Amino acid sequence: MALDNRKKEVLQAIVDDYVATCEPVGSKALIDRHDFMVSSATLRNDMAELEQMGYLEKPHTSAGRIPSDKGYREYVDSLMKVDHLSDEEGQEIKEKLSVSFDEIAGLLKAASSALSDQTGYISLAMTPKLTSSYLTQLKMLMIEPGKVLVVVVLSAGVVKNRMVRIPDFLTQDQIAQISIAVEQGLSGMPLSEISLITVATAAKGNRKVELPDALLNQVLYEAYTAIKQADNLDVYMQGKHKMLALPEFSDTRRAQGLFDTLSHDGLVAGYVDEVTKQDEKKEYMIRIGQEITLDGLDDCSFITTTYNVGGKVAGNIGVIGPKRMEYSKVISQINFVRMMIDEKLK
Amino acid sequence: MALDNRKKEVLQAIVDDYVATCEPVGSKALIDRHDFMVSSATLRNDMAELEQMGYLEKPHTSAGRIPSDKGYREYVDSLMKVDHLSDEEGQEIKEKLSVSFDEIAGLLKAASSALSDQTGYISLAMTPKLTSSYLTQLKMLMIEPGKVLVVVVLSAGVVKNRMVRIPDFLTQDQIAQISIAVEQGLSGMPLSEISLITVATAAKGNRKVELPDALLNQVLYEAYTAIKQADNLDVYMQGKHKMLALPEFSDTRRAQGLFDTLSHDGLVAGYVDEVTKQDEKKEYMIRIGQEITLDGLDDCSFITTTYNVGGKVAGNIGVIGPKRMEYSKVISQINFVRMMIDEKLK
DNA sequence: TTTAGCACTCTTCCTCCCCGAGTGCTAAAC
DNA sequence: GTTTAGCACTCGGGGAGGAAGAGTGCTAAA
Numbered sequence: 001m002a003l004d005n006r007k008k009e010v011l012q013a014i015v016d017d018y019v020a021t022c023e024p025v026g027s028k029a030l031i032d033r034h035d036f037m038v039s040s041a042t043l044r045n046d047m048a049e050l051e052q053m054g055y056l057e058k059p060h061t062s063a064g065r066i067p068s069d070k071g072y073r074e075y076v077d078s079l080m081k082v083d084h085l086s087d088e089e090g091q092e093i094k095e096k097l098s099v100s101f102d103e104i105a106g107l108l109k110a111a112s113s114a115l116s117d118q119t120g121y122i123s124l125a126m127t128p129k130l131t132s133s134y135l136t137q138l139k140m141l142m143i144e145p146g147k148v149l150v151v152v153v154l155s156a157g158v159v160k161n162r163m164v165r166i167p168d169f170l171t172q173d174q175i176a177q178i179s180i181a182v183e184q185g186l187s188g189m190p191l192s193e194i195s196l197i198t199v200a201t202a203a204k205g206n207r208k209v210e211l212p213d214a215l216l217n218q219v220l221y222e223a224y225t226a227i228k229q230a231d232n233l234d235v236y237m238q239g240k241h242k243m244l245a246l247p248e249f250s251d252t253r254r255a256q257g258l259f260d261t262l263s264h265d266g267l268v269a270g271y272v273d274e275v276t277k278q279d280e281k282k283e284y285m286i287r288i289g290q291e292i293t294l295d296g297l298d299d300c301s302f303i304t305t306t307y308n309v310g311g312k313v314a315g316n317i318g319v320i321g322p323k324r325m326e327y328s329k330v331i332s333q334i335n336f337v338r339m340m341i342d343e344k345l346k
Numbered sequence: 347m348a349l350d351n352r353k354k355e356v357l358q359a360i361v362d363d364y365v366a367t368c369e370p371v372g373s374k375a376l377i378d379r380h381d382f383m384v385s386s387a388t389l390r391n392d393m394a395e396l397e398q399m400g401y402l403e404k405p406h407t408s409a410g411r412i413p414s415d416k417g418y419r420e421y422v423d424s425l426m427k428v429d430h431l432s433d434e435e436g437q438e439i440k441e442k443l444s445v446s447f448d449e450i451a452g453l454l455k456a457a458s459s460a461l462s463d464q465t466g467y468i469s470l471a472m473t474p475k476l477t478s479s480y481l482t483q484l485k486m487l488m489i490e491p492g493k494v495l496v497v498v499v500l501s502a503g504v505v506k507n508r509m510v511r512i513p514d515f516l517t518q519d520q521i522a523q524i525s526i527a528v529e530q531g532l533s534g535m536p537l538s539e540i541s542l543i544t545v546a547t548a549a550k551g552n553r554k555v556e557l558p559d560a561l562l563n564q565v566l567y568e569a570y571t572a573i574k575q576a577d578n579l580d581v582y583m584q585g586k587h588k589m590l591a592l593p594e595f596s597d598t599r600r601a602q603g604l605f606d607t608l609s610h611d612g613l614v615a616g617y618v619d620e621v622t623k624q625d626e627k628k629e630y631m632i633r634i635g636q637e638i639t640l641d642g643l644d645d646c647s648f649i650t651t652t653y654n655v656g657g658k659v660a661g662n663i664g665v666i667g668p669k670r671m672e673y674s675k676v677i678s679q680i681n682f683v684r685m686m687i688d689e690k691l692k
Numbered sequence: 693t694t695t696a697g698c699a700c701t702c703t704t705c706c707t708c709c710c711c712g713a714g715t716g717c718t719a720a721a722c
Numbered sequence: 723g724t725t726t727a728g729c730a731c732t733c734g735g736g737g738a739g740g741a742a743g744a745g746t747g748c749t750a751a752a
Contacts, residue, residue, distance in 0.1 A: 026714050039726050046717070062714050062733040103509040139487055145498055151487055151497060155391070161497070161507055163449040240586075241605030244598045252590045252598060259587030372745050385695050389748070408702040408745050 010046050012079040015067050019324050022247045069289040070214055076286055076327050078329050083328035085336050093118060097340050104157045107344060109236050111317055111337050118241030121321030126269055128156040128314035134179030134190045140179035142172045150226035156309045160230035164222035178219055181206035191231055199224045235265040244253045248322050249300050257296030272304055272316050289323050299323055305334055307341040356392050358425040359399055361413050365670050368593050370410030390397045422632055422673050429674035431682050440466060443686050450503045453690060455582050456662055457683050462585030466678050467667030472615055473579045474502040474660035480536045486525035496572035502655045506541040506576035510568035524565055527552035537577055545570045581611040594645050594668050603642030618650055618662050635669050647671055651680055653687040
């Protein structure tokens, strides 16, 4: 059975009301707050049917209805009205992002912070997926004998550095030579193709490097790990504490479960990566309640979108809030932030 | 009136019991769990006196007593028994810190993580106070025309980098020259003495740099901000969510207040800095309940200590837990971690 | 100074009960 | 066939009342 028009309106009204109040919505309250041209009894019938179809649930027999995950899904997919950001709000976000953005990390931190402030929920910003990017520069700086700083610069604008140890007696010149050789050999190569072997080939293909193999290999190994380490993405998450103010998390155990999971960045990042692939063709990824396969997020909804660097698909930003969130508003906010990032990283 | 021996024992026993159970301690329970050679009536008298002196409080008339802030203070200052870490526990911490520690940030993250795991509370590790350190190296790498990566290396082993923008037409060689000149002029100089003027002097004292003043100044300004930016300390904090499991934070509002404050790293860092100065001569800084001048930490205790880099006073590590914490245990854990850090940064 | 004894206090927990919001069903009206 | 009014029923929330229990302070005796 499909949803007729009035049922759609009813579902929409219930979601709207529940989002606003966090209290089960009854037929009477619905009549009071909306202009239905029918009686409460009619709505009761509709609501009973909506429940039977799985769009609504009852906390207990004599309470009103609340939307089920399926109800929210229907709402998000076809009922909600698109929200437009007010000019002031856009301006606010713009200001928050007008920090110097010379490094992508700074911009993402600012974006995450703005998003959390603006939505009142948990925000999250991830550095670009680096597997699809390539190496542009690699510099090795001798900090002191035996210690070298490897600076890796990737196409996506990401800069990472890592301190590594090398044999004490290697000179600054030797390191510089190796550095140049490796950079020449590897620059432009996608990260996914860089292996210990390609690094070695790059270095040894260059005549100028004159070192015993064993020694050279040791340095190359360190360079390699530095490159590989540049690969793991960073996650910026903000506003966790805001969830404690919501009635759905007034029970500490729920909050605990949520925070427990969120304290593992990697887990969240992995999940985002996975679902982003699933929803590849969509502009947004939205997961509601039980749809989220992370522990402790059953009462949450998760919205992410993808920003671009230099016109190419890059990293994700997102918001985690209660299922009972103002979807259209959050989506417009997240969208605005994404556009701003795209703009700045064009 | 001073505390006679028995009163001290009573206070000590009450703190111990309350720490273990989080329930007000009555005279009867005290007799049951400890070997006092007197009757419960005698203890009742002692407890009444301790309360009058301000060491104990009653949640309400017919409940047992709980320690007041003053009571905890007395306990910490002169009553508690020193705890020694078990070999296994020491081993566990050692393992957690046996990561590669080529950069100080990595070691501190690991330390914070170990400390939180081991205590079950919130841990915190701060990078060295950089004002007391000096510049050892400064490198400017041209990433692409108009974009330069400034790498700043400080004496405390801290490496920071920052991407800055410069006029498009400056060449790699010009940048390299400026970089060398500035480094030569500034290396060894304490951060506190580095100003826009000293940077300029360093660069212009060097004959090789040949650029119009206006242009040079622009680059130097960027170099200066990069150095200054290396100055702000990083805070690693872990285990916040563990507080939600404690009965004292089962009320969400308390937890909210706590998390709200803790989400401002800078605030916490500033506080640690301040009290560390106050307790300069002591091995530990301990602040209990209301003694902590940060909002939302009234029910917490805060313990920090200072680690050394190269034998010199450097940064802080610490633990935030409930007032009702096992002080001696936490202190021994924190101490062990500090020793491990000192060892590795010797 | 310590102890036994006792009256008193206060919280916690249980039960009971009422209120009200909301439902589902039936039968009548449109 | 759909909508509506009416009504009996259900269930959670909240308050009252009461018993249990832990703990106290005080008094008087050891």
